[in-house]
Amino acid sequence: MTTKPTSFAIIGAGLMGRLLAVSLARAGHQVDIYDLGGPEGEHSAARVAGGMLAPLAESAVTEHGVVRMGRYALARWRELLGTLASPVFFQQEGTLIVWHRQDAADAARLRQQLAATREQVPELPAMEPLDAARLAEVEPALATRFASGMLLPGEGQLDNRQLLAALALEMQTLGVKTHWNQAADPADFAPGTSGQPGWVLDCRGLGARSTWHALRGVRGEVARVHAPEVTLARPTRLVHPRYPIYIAPKENHVFVIGATEIETDDLSPASVRSALELLSAAYAVHPGFAEARILEIATQCRPTLPDNLPAVRLRTPRVLEVNGLYRHGYMIAPALLDVVLELLTTGDSPLARSFDLTVDTAESTEELAA
Structure with missing residues (x-):
């Protein structure tokens, strides 16, 4: 100081x-x-926000310096949270990326991009390609639903x-x-x-x-749901050309589902179309979301230069x-x-x-x- x-x-x-x-x-x-x-x-x-701490996953949309910040911050979050009197949910079980067969080409491009990032930021853990058997072992809740995936070890999330x-x-x-x-x-x-x-x-x-003066808002929309039938153990991302989503599991079967990134500072409530696409994509990852209870659908704008x-x-x-x-x-x-x-x-x-x-x-x- x-x-x-x-x-x-x-x-x-x-x-x-x-x-x-x-x-x-x-x-x-x-x-x-x-x-x-x-x-x-x-x-x-x-x-x-989803509260995800995923530097390699985010490298698809940001620069290597930000990736290094994210890698540095993972260790610091453990230290910072350990000094707080109130407990804060935190896990570091990695990020799972999955896709449906028709989106395999997009997934292959993403895999190449993540591999290139690790060459430039070698302190990142190596990505693990998953076949169907290994995917079922890593995330049993998705067994038989996806033929392949990627696990990004060491990534985390908090509430x-x-x-x-x-x-x-x-x-x-x-x-x-x-x-x-x-x-x-x-x-x-x-x-x-x-x-x-x-x-x-x-x-x-x-x-x-x-x-x-150049600051702008980038709108994001998230749904918080309670899904007792879903047992995802780590943040899961779906590769999709139109609405790629993330699903971040919190405590007690609460999940934060997010996807949209819109170049606007509009803070009005989410549209019906956005809500339907967000929740339909989550259902496509796990059918247990069909019976989830919607706790909230919220919007906010992120400050962006x-x-x-x-x-x-x-x-x-x-x-x-x-x-x-x-x-x-x-x-x-x-x-x-x-x-x-x-x-x-x-x-x-x-x-x-x-x-x-x-x-x-x-x-x-x-x-x-x-």
């Missing part, structure tokens, strides 16, 4: 804001956090809503001053002056459009901004957390360079560490 205790105002109490608040408060700093919504995170993209609640409780325990239902802007503060916080950390996501990559920047003195986590929030958040903590400690971040993450600083590195 900084060389002596100081004060922080964190704007945005989504995933990044809460992780930073807890880390800084534990280090002895005074922390105030502001959010447009309440402790449940109802305005945050972090609330509507995003349990985590948000556990972080909110931890902030309360550590004495973080929470300003729920109170919007804030960096312009509201004069950091480093008398009576003001020493630093402002802006983690507002789409709420920061006034300062990130033009290159679909995360960004950290210091454009004005003592105001550090983190944004652009796109669809990879849970997968990369611990990596970005440690980058920010390095910057606040020393004014530099070797981790950022290892992730090919450019930190945009208009100020000197001495200002960061001051």
Whole structure:
């Protein structure tokens, strides 16, 4: 951290804001956090998510630097969750990818892409091709339903809503001053002056459009269902040309099913067509979803920059901004957390360079560490 205790105002109490608040408060700093919504995170993209930690699987849609962030974050999640008073569901049983015979060509292309990624990021575990017998052994619930698949070992997932609640409780325990239902802007503060916080950390996501002019929303839709007849042991992805989906099993036969990625910041409820395609695809993976009970169908928009990559920047003195986590929030958040903590400690971040993450600083590195 900084060389002596100081004060922080964190704007945005989504995933990044809460992780930073807890880390800084534990280090002895005074922390105030502001959010447009309440402790449940109802305005945050972090609330509507699968919570999957799948760097190799996500390499199909992102850069190698993000893959390295995801690999780094898997180990850090175990450490971070171990410090929380409230338990958070976490598993690291890998990711299963399956497809129907008519989509075998798409699956073959995906397999080649994942193999190429591992050549560039060799610390990733090797993908395991599965024939029908091995697939039945790995995931008995899908025995006889698919002729082949792929297992990506070591990938994980967590329960995003349990985590948000556990972080909110931890902030309360550590004495973080929470300003729920109170919007804030960096312009509201004069950091480093008398009576003001020493630093402002802006983690507002789409709420920061006034300062990130190229920021856009990418809509996602997920269904949470209770399916007592389904016993999937790990996140499962279906290769499909029109609606590839993921199914993330949580505790007590609750499943989060997601698929859609739409270039819009529309936050209206899911359409009938989207809901039908989402649930029909889940049923195509396992017929037990036919009798599942729909707990919720939710939509949210992920904050996304033009290159679909995360960004950290210091454009004005003592105001550090983190944004652009796109669809990879849970997968990369611990990596970005440690980058920010390095910057606040020393004014530099070797981790950022290892992730090919450019930190945009208009100020000197001495200002960061001051």
